[in-house]
Amino acid sequence: MTTASEDPMIGRLIDGRYQVKSRIARGGMATVYLATDLRLERRVAVKIMHGHLADDSAFKARFVQEARSAARLAHPNVVNVFDQGQDSEMAYLVMEYLPGITLRDLLKDYGKLTPEQTVDIMDAVLRGLAAAHESGIVHRDLKPENVLLADDGRIKLGDFGLARATTANTASGQALLGTIAYLSPELLTRGVADARSDIYAIGIMMYEMLTGEQPFKGEQPMAVAYQHANDKVPAPSSANPAIPVELDEIVAWATTRSPEGRPENAGVLLDKLLQAEKVIRTGSSYQDLSTQQTMVMPAGILASADDETKVFSTGALAGLNRKVATDDPVGSLKEVSDSRRVRGFWIFGITIVLAVLGATAGWFFSVGPGSLATVPAVAGLAPDDARKIVEDAGFTTSLVEANDSTVPSGKVIGTDPPENSSVTKGSEIKVIVSLGPKIIDTPAFAGMTEADATKQAKELGLKPKTASKQFSADVVAGSVIAALDAAGAPLPAKYPAGSEVQFVVSLGAIPQVAGLSVTDATKALTDVGLVVGASSEEFSDSVPAGTVISLSVPEGVVTTGTNVTLIVSKGPDLVQVPNVSTGSMDFNEAISKLQAAGFTYSTDVDPALFSKRTVKTQTPAAGTMAKRGSNVFISF
Structure with missing residues (x-):
């Protein structure tokens, strides 16, 4: 078996946003992990459907239904659902993370709860469930495992994985996925589930909280299901005499076998719980309250001879549930007689019910409404x-x-x-x-950081491609130079949502390398991703030999990988001054020799006399190194 430390999900980044930290719990359909939402920097619970169910469209649809059902609820006693999606073949659901324990954990630790503790917890549960019922949602999987008790005192109802609209009250085969110990008689026998089925589960939970055990037990699930379908839930006080009569009444009302006899929704039961809370905390009775409520209970609770619904005051019901002797001996005898008559049909009824259940279930789930x-x-x-x-x-x-x-x-x-x-x-x-693509107003992305531009594009419904990078002396590194549409043209002011956008992002300015040695200049350029090709050399009067004069880059876009050329100084262009002052070299010969060596000349002698004179002196002197193109003064 894979342990939490071996779980391959630990450390995984889901959908580029949720970083999985640890495993919280594992259930039949999914595993819940603690993760960090990197975008909003908060801890969340991520529920991931088991891989072997990913190909089952019914399971996947039910998983998505949980997100939709819970997302419709905004209530402090319901676990918030933030996101739902799919990463590759993995379906996931993102919920608020509540550090704490479940009601099941609390019952394991303490066995049973006090009436006051039970009322406090059920107050919060019923408020959350009332919000669901008011929104037209039936939970269908209420049990202590789905009641979360946060460390900060909040109590929330979660796991709407089996939830569905109250209008769709004919359940399919998936209805029986709910834990058998909390399923209502009508759901077990007829596959019908509505808000009153949730009320039944609430009653069973209250019984378990008050007594520390479930009302019906059996070695096989079918045995437990049969008791739910046919037996009356006993009063919690029969197992724990310290339980107030008011809570006995609520459990009895909530777990009436006939759904017509139960509260029609969680809001009605919450009102009754609040009345009971006043009595329990003040020690008064219902008659002491400013109003005395009546409630409708099916006659089966009272073992009467007929099947009609009767109305009793809560005070009278309390006496009946405590089995206080009645003042009507005729009624008592009739009750005993009817009870015996009903028990006489049990054996026959069991056989018939089991046969009908099998046949009905087969028809219902194969060709009937539940197919x-x-x-x-x-x-x-x-x-x-x-x-x-x-x-x-x-x-x-x-x-x-x-x-x-x-x-x-x-x-x-x-x-x-x-x-x-x-x-x-x-x-x-x-x-x-x-409706076609949604047309959005595109913002001016230029100047934003790449991260901010990408985030805003996604929020607008655009699909950012991998950004292109280029050097720019005008835009700081990491900022957007331009935004391009799918065709590579500048992004228009109106653009369809869902379309691609590509950002051109600045790499900053190309490093300044003039005045550096070739080694240092090469390193500075390669460090930013440029490729230094063959260097070229030029004479320079101002730049020392071996030092970079300038950088030659190709025209257009310069990005990483572009080849650039270093222009390196050879120093000044010096040549040796030839010897023309031998005393025997005439003017024309001397001039020709100077010009051949790359020099100009000047003299203070009348040009008309040049042909009649020989050069006797020169400045600079012969053999001197002088800049090519400089002047040599000659005299005769």
Whole structure:
């Protein structure tokens, strides 16, 4: 078995944003990890669907449904869902991280809770559940493992993995995925789940919190399920006499076998819990309160002879639940007689119920309302054609519109749930029609840092490509010089969301190497990614020999890998002054020799006399090193 330290997910970066730190818990469908959201710099819990379920479209659809269900709720007693997505083949869900324990951990440590502790926890749970019910969401998997007790005192309801809309109250086979110990009779026998099924689970949880054990036990899950379907949940006070009658009443009301006899939603049960809390904390009775509530209870709770629903004051119900002797002997005898008559049908009823359950379940999940069908692929079709195909597959449809950068306006993008998902027949499938790309106003990215520009582009719905880099003397390193569209042209002011954008980012100025030695200049250039080719040499009167005069770069864009050339000084261009002052060399011969050596000449003698004279002196003297092109003064 893989331990947490061997888990390959530890240290992984999910979707370029969530850095996995450690494993928190592992369940049947997914594993939860502690991670860091690198973008917002906060700790989060990342729930990752098990790899062997990734190819199961039904499981994947249920996983995505958890994100959508929980994301619809914004309540302090519900775990917040921040994000949902897929990295390669890995589906993940990002939730708020709550350091602490679960209610299950608390029960393991303490066995059972006091009435006051139970009321405090259930107050928070019911508030969160009431928000879900008010939003039209049934949790369907309420159990102590899904109640989170944070270190800072917050209590939150989480794990909406089996949640679904209250209007879809006919459950499919996945309904029975809920923990068997907390499933309502109607869900076990008929596959029907609504808000009142959550109420039943709340009642079982309260019983367990008050007594330290579940009301029904058995070696096989079927035995426990049978008791839930057929037996009355005992009063918690029968296992723990210290429990107030008010909590007995709430458990009895919440766990009535008939859903019609339970509170219709968590908000109604919360009101009753708050009344009970006043009584428990003040020591008064219901009659002492300013208003005396009545509640509807099915006759099965009271073992009466008929199946009608009866109305009792809470005070009267308290006496009945405590089994206080009645003042009506006729009614008592009738109750005993009816109980015996009902027990007489148990053995026969057990056989019939088990047979009917098997046959009904087979029909329900194979060809009945609970059977599944595959959502067909309709992407790219016209809306009317897509609706017909989906409806012919056994579903109802509705049209929704959304922007899409690749699907033309008026064509179908896809469906929700997505194609190839296994969905209950008769469910509503949303056919998503393209509005074409969303046109956005593009900001002036030039001058931003590359990180800020990339972040803003993603937030606008653009897809940044790998940035191109180039040297610029005008823009600081790391900042954007320009933003280009998919064709490489400057990004227009209006641009479709979902399109590509490429940033041209500055590498800074090319290093200044004039005045450096060839070695130092080469190092400075190669350090920034430039390639120094063959050097060229030039004479220079001002730059010492062996020192770089300047850098030659090609025209256009200069980026890393570009070849550049160093211009290196050879020093001044000096040549030896020839000897023309021999006393025997005439003017024309001397001039010719000086010019051949690269010098000019001057003299103070009348040019008309040149041909009649020979050169006797010269300045600079013969053999002297002088700059090529300089002047030599001759005299006769």
